[in-house]
Amino acid sequence: MSEKRDRTAWIKGGDARCEAPPRGGTRPYRLVLLGAPGVGKGTQAELLCERLGTCHLSTGDIFRAAKSLPEGERSPALEAALGYMRRGDLVPDETVLSMVSERVNCLRCPGGFLLDGFPRTVAQAEALGNLLKREKLALDAVLNYELPLDQVVARISGRRTCSGCKAVFHVTTRPPRAEGVCDHCGAKLYQREDDRPESVRVRLQVYEQSTAPLIGFYRQRGLLISIPAEGTPDAIYQRTLTALR
Numbered sequence: 165m166s167e168k169r170d171r172t173a174w175i176k177g178g179d180a181r182c183e184a185p186p187r188g189g190t191r192p193y194r195l196v197l198l199g200a201p202g203v204g205k206g207t208q209a210e211l212l213c214e215r216l217g218t219c220h221l222s223t224g225d226i227f228r229a230a231k232s233l234p235e236g237e238r239s240p241a242l243e244a245a246l247g248y249m250r251r252g253d254l255v256p257d258e259t260v261l262s263m264v265s266e267r268v269n270c271l272r273c274p275g276g277f278l279l280d281g282f283p284r285t286v287a288q289a290e291a292l293g294n295l296l297k298r299e300k301l302a303l304d305a306v307l308n309y310e311l312p313l314d315q316v317v318a319r320i321s322g323r324r325t326c327s328g329c330k331a332v333f334h335v336t337t338r339p340p341r342a343e344g345v346c347d348h349c350g351a352k353l354y355q356r357e358d359d360r361p362e363s364v365r366v367r368l369q370v371y372e373q374s375t376a377p378l379i380g381f382y383r384q385r386g387l388l389i390s391i392p393a394e395g396t397p398d399a400i401y402q403r404t405l406t407a408l409r
């Protein structure tokens with residue numbers, strides 16, 4: 165079973181620290197992944213992190229981890245956030261931004277970072293820009309994965325997520341070695357609540373309305389690299405590496 169990077173500081177926030185943070189050394193990449201839900205950002209993030217040594221910073225993973233906290237340990241803002249998430253709606257900017265600001269150490273990670281699912285609105289992108297400026301850090305690129313809508317829906321409906329390490333599989337295009345079991349940590353795979361059809365419809369509308377404007381936002385800043393997200397995860401990954409060179 166392959167080892168996954170320790171992401172304790174990102175997932176838990178507060179004073180939590182990673183036991184084995186990346187040592188850096190090679191060039192730290194600082195990237196943002198963009199694309200509609202279901203284009204395969206999570207899978208590309210995993211492949212890229214293995215290759216580039218960056219840390220996978222997914223805001224969705226923070227919310228999913230919070231779901232397993234006992235109810236008394238969730239703040240009212242977090243409790244409300246989980247409601248938005250279940251419906252497939254965006255969590256308010258204020259909640260997301262306070263979560264990310266609390267984890268600013270992860271942006272300073274010597275191994276670099278790969279933001280997945282953040283920013284998702286122009287207000288979040290502007291706030292990220294300010295945070296990075298304050299830290300004297302700059303993004304290397306924003307990778308924008310593009311896929312026709314019917315393929316997006318097919319990908320989401322077959323997606324399965326590991327209940328342990330959060331690795332992402334697909335029943336046809338990226339099946340685990342044993343059905344329903346994670347290749348990395350052996351935990352059970354499940355279908356995310358927000359991957360069900362009623363939530364998927366909302367998520368796609370929300371993407372068009374709130375997140376798609378980020379394509380223009382980052383193009384204007386000379387950071388956007390668009391990548392066709394058709395084909396196998398490996399083919400998309402090779403395209404990504406070529407685009408990054």
Ligand code: AMP
Nearest residue numbers: 223224248249253254255260281282284
């Ligand atoms: P994801 O795994 O990135 O698709 O995120 C799952 C869900 O978490 C989204 O559908 C939103 O409800 C919520 N979420 C994650 N990241 C953000 C964000 N940056 N802004 C608002 N909501 C978010």
